Amino acid sequence: MDFEAGIEAGGLMDIEAVQKTLNRSRASVYRYANTDPNTLNPPYDPTRLNPEMRLNKDDVLMFHPNEVARFARDVxxxxxxxxxxxxxxxxxxxxLLEEILAELRSIHQLLKTRS
Known part of the structure; x- marks a missing residue:
């Protein structure tokens, strides 16, 4: 069985992406996930699928593609x-944001040269 994850550059995977990638049900992905109702970010568990750190218990579980690959391969x-x-x-x-950033950089450079 081949495992291939299509990930946007710099992106993390949500439950749906992990589910499709591992060809498992949503419920089984939640069972695999290293979560604990009493601990926001439980310690790393090599036998579980470890999500990225969360700041709030209501945050969506997100997984790094390398962690999903490790879990698929090792577990x-x-x-x-x-x-x-x-x-x-x-x-x-x-x-548009890149153009704004370029303009801000040129303004910053201009101000630096004047002072």
């Missing part, structure tokens, strides 16, 4: 583990 014994990172096309908002 579920899936032989071929591959993580594929996909670049997402830039949205208009991202392009």
């Amino acid at each position: 579920l014994k899936i032989k071929n583990v591959t993580i594929e990172v996909r670049e997402t096309p830039k949205t208009e908002i991202q392009e």
Whole structure:
């Protein structure tokens, strides 16, 4: 069985992405997850699927792709583990923010040279 995760660049995986990647039910992914109702961030457990640190108990469980791959390989014994990172096309908002950032940098540089 091959394991391949399609992850957006720099992104984490939510429960649905883990479920699709591992080909397991949502309930089983929750059973695999290293969570505890009494502890916000339980210590690392190599036999469980460890989510990223959370600041609040209401935060959505998010998983690093490397952790999902480790869990698939070491615990579920899936032989071929591959993580594929996909670049997402830039949205208009991202392009606008990059233009604003470039403008701010040029203003900052100009102010530095004047002082």
